[in-house]
Amino acid sequence: MILMSQKYKVNFTVNGDQYERYVEAGETLASVLRVELGLTGTKVGCDRGDCGACTVIMNGKAVKSCIIPALKADGAEIQTIEGVADENGLHPIQQEFVELAAVQCGYCTPGLIMASKALLDENKNPTEEEVREAIGGNICRCTGYEKPVQAILKAAKKLNGECL
Amino acid sequence: MPVNKYDVLGKRLDKIEARQKATGKLKFTGDLKFPGMLHCKILRSPHAHAIVKSIDTSEAFKVDGVVDVITYEDVPKILSMHQFLHVPEVMYYDSYLLEKHVRHVGDRVAAVAATTEEAAKEALKKIKVEYEILPAAITAEDALKPDAAQIHEEAKRGDKPVELKGNVLDTCDVTIGDVDKGFADADYVIERTYRTSKPNNGQLERTAVVCVPRDDGRLDVYATSQGIHAMRMNISHSLGIPASKLNCHRMYLGGTFGAHIHTGFIENICAFLALRTGRPVRGEKTREEMFLSCGRHPMIVKVKAGFTKDGKLLALHSDVTDDTGSYAFSGSSKMALTAGFTLSMYKCPNLRITGRSVYTNTPPLTAMRGAGNPQAHWAVENMMEEAAEDLGIDPIELRRMNLLQVGDRFFGQGPQVISTIRSSGNDQLLEKGKKLIGWDEKRNNHIPYPDKPWIRRGVGMARGFHTSGCGSEKPNAFIIDHSCATLKMNEDGTAQLMNAAADLGAGTLSAHASLVAEVIGLKYEDVIVNLGDSDSAPFDGPTHASRGLYGAGQPVVKAAEEVKQILLEWAARMFQCGPEDVEIKESKVFKHNEPENYIPVADVVRKGHFSGWGAAASTASVRPKACPPHFIAIFVEVEVNTLTGQVKVVNAVSGVDTGTVVNLNNVEGQMVGGLHMGMGYALIEDTIFDRKTGEPKNASFAGFHILTVKDMPDPDNIDLVIADTFEPTGPLGAKGIGEGVTNPVAPAVANAIYNAVGVRINDLPMTQEKLLAKIKEVEAKMDDLAMTQKNVKETVRE
Amino acid sequence: MKQSNLREYFRPKTLDEALSILNSYEGEIKIIAGGTDMLADDHKEIEALLDIDQLGLNYIEKADGYIRIGSATTYTEILNSDEIYENFRAIWDSASVVADKSIRNIATIGGNLGSAVPSGDAIPPLYALDATLVIKTTTEEKKVKPEDFFTGPRKNILKKGEILKEIQIPYSDGAFGSDFEKIARNSVDLATANIAVFVKIDEDKKISDARIALGAVAPTVVRADKLEKAVIGTKAEEEKLEEIVKAVEDVISPISDVRSSADYRYKVSRVIAKRAIMKAYDRAIGK
Known part of the structure; x- marks a missing residue:
């Protein structure tokens, strides 16, 4: 890392695109994503790792980006909510969140989707217990979690090619 | 489940904005960015009750990036109100944008606008304040003690000064029937005291606002508000400027649950700073600040109920002590509501409510899902259960017989x-x-x-x-409950709705789209709901009291019926028949029983608009009467x-x-x-x-x-x-x-x-x-x- | 949360490099691994961070008679280890209830020790399982017991120029079992009270050795030595334990805070002591 007028160079991949930015030592990953990169889909609800709205996938694992130092992400591969849908359309998790109305106010939604995508990326056939565990750090004030859990389980089935 | 006679209603439909939310594309207020935007931070009191003896902002101005610093000396000398629901004449006005007399830990002492958030925070540290610390009353009981410190010296109800006796903001005493006789006739009387807590709304989206000066001298306001017209009324009053100077934008909200039927000061302060600096000003509360500005009122509810031995309710008296916090955001009203709601739970001939709403040196409390009703339910439904046991009646049966x-x-x-x-x-x-x-x-x-x-x-x-809303059979001079909607047809056959009700996340705007589609006979996806703003949308009260569908939906139905009539008449001209002979289904118009021989709605609109028949549009206004x-x-x-x-x-x-x-x-x-x-x-x-x-x-x-x-x-x-x-x-x-x-x-x-x-x-x-x-x-x-x-x-x- | 006064961020590749930065940096420098605890608040006093996530300190390795857990091993890595599940169950159990999964993906066991919060879930198991902590300086490797490592709430003996390198836990022979229990207000809360228990049993299935440590009920985690002695010779019979577990009250000194009153902590400490002893015992007898 090179120090440039109190700023450090950081390189990372976000949603497949390579970025190089100069950031302050104390900056968080959430802030760099939102302010520097304009990726405002990642929400900040508490800014201290309690609510999970800022969850992104870093090197294959779900993490709360508001408590990740931006410089810790140097060299990392990051995925945010903006990178989940592809040219074929919505990811099955997004599809099910929309169809089952697991999206209410939508503020916790990106975090919930990223936490559950990290789960389904490594475990194609999760139990309901594993789903609850994966989103146990994501506060939702609207849904009571019933529809998000159902949406994630249904998306898993879809990803496994099960006819629904 | 109801038997479904509808084409659109009752189904599982995607919310109109759900895809945008699930892909992270939808911009919430805090996501907005404007060129030259300044960031506002507020200096908050470390004391629960104090007078600012001196304040020196000179060092704060020297911080690189600081554009403006304001204190109580700089803000308009206008006593202001916070909430949006009631008619101005019954609202309490008890605060300024910034205070000399601070009334809770976290109260507003000064505000900074700077080019970065960091500079604004740095400047806060440089403001020197000397406080004279006053004794504080943190609970309603403490605030009611005869020797408690006076939290407010002045307040107005409408434009009339309120004579504040101690820290009591307001009281109520209403009797219906003959309560003494009811209790005298009762075979069984139960009397209990219940207390409720102070939960925080805890919505995931923090209060945010961006105020953007326009070339025409007006101000665009983007804010986490449950009512754009109400907010416009509120900000214009507190700044002493005409309402038309402000254009308040409707935003999708990340929760709120009542926290934003009031402004939380930061909206008004940012508007003031934007007018002073001529630059966009953004403010967003931290999560900690959210805990210092909203929450459900804690109450002490004393319930006395008299029953016959068979379980018939004869008399009910509920007495409510309401802690409104340091400002009357929804004080008085919540007291009246909690007390009033206890009377609405069951049928009872003799009713009395008494209550008092009390200022304390704690953050101002707001509405939070239920507006005083969770407190009423807590008292009455615990009491009913105890009464059922004492009376030897099944608790469900006791409830059923008093419904x-x-x-x-x-x-x-x-x-x-x-x-x-x-x-x-x-x-x-x-x-x-x-x-x-x-x-x-x-x-x-x-x-x-x-x-x-x-x-x-x-x-x-x-x-x-x-x-469902606040409508009453006769108009009341208490609470605003009136809605309006404008609906117009586009030449591609889509309908476009312009109204002002807020969508708190529950799908209110999607519900409005469903109503339009159902009434006219359009496909659900052919209805567009403009987010819009107070410049373009007709008046509506804020979304509260579970009125987003029931209240704000009524003019939507009326406007849709009127637009449908226009479409039927135009189609009738095209089919050369009477309007009663045609119908619209799935965005197609046809004569009864001849669905195969249809004209797309788009063609009807085009024909009407381009042939000078008129415009397929309507504005409807409804006062809900229940x-x-x-x-x-x-x-x-x-x-x-x-x-x-x-x-x-x-x-x-x-x-x-x-x-x-x-x-x-x-x-x-x-x-x-x-x-x-x-x-x-x-x-x-x-x-x-x-x-x-x-x-x-x-x-x-x-x-x-x-x-x-x-x-x-x-x-x-x-x-x-x-x-x-x-x-x-x-x-x-x-x-x-x-x-x-x-x-x-x-x-x-x-x-x-x-x-x-x-x-x-x-x-x-x-x-x-x-x-x-x-x-x-x-x-x-x-x-x-x-x-x-x-x-x-x-x-x-x- | 942004660290407003942070000026420098070091992320060395080797332990030696890390130690030399620690020794030469003149201001307030703090070591982080996951950083999750640090970034939950703005630490205005901290001027520099030393991130040790690239030093290769995330490992779970069998050594001669003990297991080595690198201090930068994440809870998720611990939960993925069969070795820990089979032999050091109290650690696995505690890792499974620390915060939530997205925190466990990045927070480390060493971080929990460094923070030294009295309610840290990773800590009581280290007492109960007789762990040794290895501290590295430029000149030596020191070994300390947890009892000597923690000195108070959010305080430990680590001095500038020292890095917690690894945790060593001895394997047990014979029949043994361990357990971790926690009381909290909800699924993600810090512990109101927690406890780890390790027992060994003899041929008669009587407890022959016990180590019991309680957290969140004193300025540091405490060993319940009287209780340890009292359970020896028993078969963790419920009625006996009912009486015996009252001994925890001699060693704990809980405070009242926003989570709980001291009185509640007294009451539930006994309850989880009994529960954890019985579970550890059941595991020892293979139930």
Whole structure:
């Protein structure tokens, strides 16, 4: 890392695109994503790792980006909510969140989707217990979690090619 | 489920903005960015009660990037109000944008606008303030003491000064019937005191605002507000500028649950700074600041009820002491509502409410899902259960025999808001809920695991309601309840709705789109709802009181009917028949029974617009003439660990009577979400302030917990019941739902805990700690009893 | 949360490099691994961070008679280890209830020790399982017991120039079992009280050795030595334990805070002591 007028160079991949930015030592990953990169889909609800709205996938694992130092992400591969849908359309998790109305106010939604995508990326056939565990750090004030859990389980089935 | 005679309503439809939300594309207020935008930060008082003796901002101005610093000396000398619901004449005006007299830890002392957030924060550190610290009163009881410090010297109600006696903001005393006679005639009288806690709204989106000066000298305001016209009224008043100077934009909201039927000062301060600096100014509260500016009112509710020996309610008196915090955001109104709602729970001929709303040196409290009604439910539904036991009547039966029925008079938002009940699903909800929870089997079966006898199960229920809006048969000079909508057809056959109701996340705007599609006969996806702003949308009150669908939906239906009539007339000209001979379905117009020979709606609109027949558009305005209760019944089964006091809700039934279901997905979402929030209220949610210093003790989601997915019952163990009802005054038969679903949850959990372990906690939340202490108390008594009995037996033997 | 006064961020590749930065940096420098605890608040006093996530300190390795857990091993890595599940169950159990999964993906066991919060879930198991902590300086490797490592709430003996390198836990022979229990207000809360228990049993299935440590009920985690002695010779019979577990009250000195009163902590400490002893015992006898 090179120090440039109190700023450090950081390189990372976000949603497949390579970025190089100069950031302050104390900056968080959430802030760099939102302010520097304009990726405002990642929400900040508490800014201290309690609510999970800022969850992104870093090197294959779900993490709360508001408590990740931006410089810790140097060299990392990051995925945010903006990178989940592809040219074929919505990811099955997004599809099910929309169809089952697991999206209410939508503020916790990106975090919930990223936490559950990290789960389904490594475990194609999760139990309901594993789903609850994966989103146990994501506060939702609207849904009571019933529809998000159902949406994630249904998306898993879809990803496994099960006819629904 | 209602028999569905509709094409669009009652189905599971995607919300219009759901895709944008699920892909992260939807811009919430805090996501907006404008060139040259400044960031506002507020210097907050470290003391609960103090006078600013001196303040020096000179060093703050020197911080690189600082553009403006303001204190109480700089702000308009206009006493202002905060909330949006009531007519201005009954609202309380008791604050300035920034204060010399600060009244709670976190109160506003100064504000900075700077080019970066960091510079703004740095500048706050450089402001030198000297405080004269005053004695503080942190609870309503302390504030009511004769020697308590005076928290406000001046306040106005409308434009009339209020004579403040101590810290009492307002009182009420209303009697209906003859209460003394009612109690005298009663065979059984119960009197109890219940206390409620101070949960925080805890919406995930923090309060945010961006104010952007325009070239025409006006100001664009983007804010997390539940009502753009109300906010415009509020900001224009506090800044002393004409309302038309402001254009308030409708934004999708990340929750709120009542926190934003008031401005939280930061909106007004940013607007003021934007006008002063001529630059866009953005403000966003931190999570800690959220805990210093909103929450549900804690109350002490004393209930006295008189019954005949057969269980008929004869008299009810409820007395409410309301803690409004340091400003009257929704003080007075919440007192009146809580007291009023206790009268609306059951049919009773003799009623009295008394109450007082009290200032304290704690953050101002707001509305929070239920607007005083969760407090009323907590008191009445605990009391009903105790009365049922004393009277030897099944608790569901006692409730059933005292229900308000269709045709009965109903006190809606306080006793001034009177309407008549025209639909009720109460019987269906009680019957189905009882069956689904397994009431008869489970009421006397408490040991689920024979090898773990310390775990006890119990079932309990509570019922209740919330109003759908605030309409009354006669116009009232109390609360604003009037809605308007403009609908126009586009030449591609789409309909475009322009209205002002806020969507808090519940799907209100999607519901409006459904109403338009249903009424005209369009495809759901052919209806566009403009987010719009106060420049373009006609007047509406804020979205509160579960009125987003019921109230704001009524002019949508009316405008759609009028536009449909235009389309039918134009189509009739094209078909050369009468308008009564044609119909519209799935965006196609055809003569009855000849669907194959259709004209697309788009062609009809084009023909009409381009042939000079007119414009297919309408603006409708409606004053709802009722506020029908959406009735709710909640049944829960709990597991109580008698060794630790921990409670787990293992099964739940939520039953609603919401009239016509507009979108089944969204109704279910409200039901489970309401259950979740009510469970939090029941078990863990409370914000705690040091009784002496007023310092917040748990102003974060690490200290104030919201139940997680792991704290909820398994989705398979939650049953939802929707009554088959039709509300004649509602838009296509619909009623509200958003608030009722939370109101009875806490007492339902309390009643289940009582069934499980025979212990009742009258003050919320029912923490594991309080429960364990009470369980131990009861066990000790049982031991004493057992010992006495043993001694007696032994004595007899001797 | 942004660290407003942070000026420098070091992320060395080797332990030597890390130690030399620590020794030469003149201001307030703090070591982080996951950083989750640090970034939950704005630490205005901290001027520099030393991130040790690239030093290769995330490992779970069998050595001669003991297991080595690198201090930068995440809870998720611990939960993925069969070795820990089979032999050091109290650690696995505690890792499974720390915060939530997205925190466990990045928070480390060493971080929990460094923070030294009295309620840290990772800590009591280290007492109960007789762990040794290895501290590295430029000149030596010191070994300390947890009892000597923690000195108070959020305080430990680590001095500037020292890095917690690894945790060593001895394997047990014979029949043994361990357990971790926690009381909290909800699923993600810090512990109101927690406990770890390790027992060994003899041929008669009687407890022959016990180590019991309680957290969140004193300025540091405390060993319940009287209780340890009292359970020896028993078969963790419920009725006996009911009486015996009252001994925890001699060693704990809980405070009242926003989570709980001292009184509640007293009451539930006994409850979880009994529960954890019985579970550890059941595991020892293979139940």
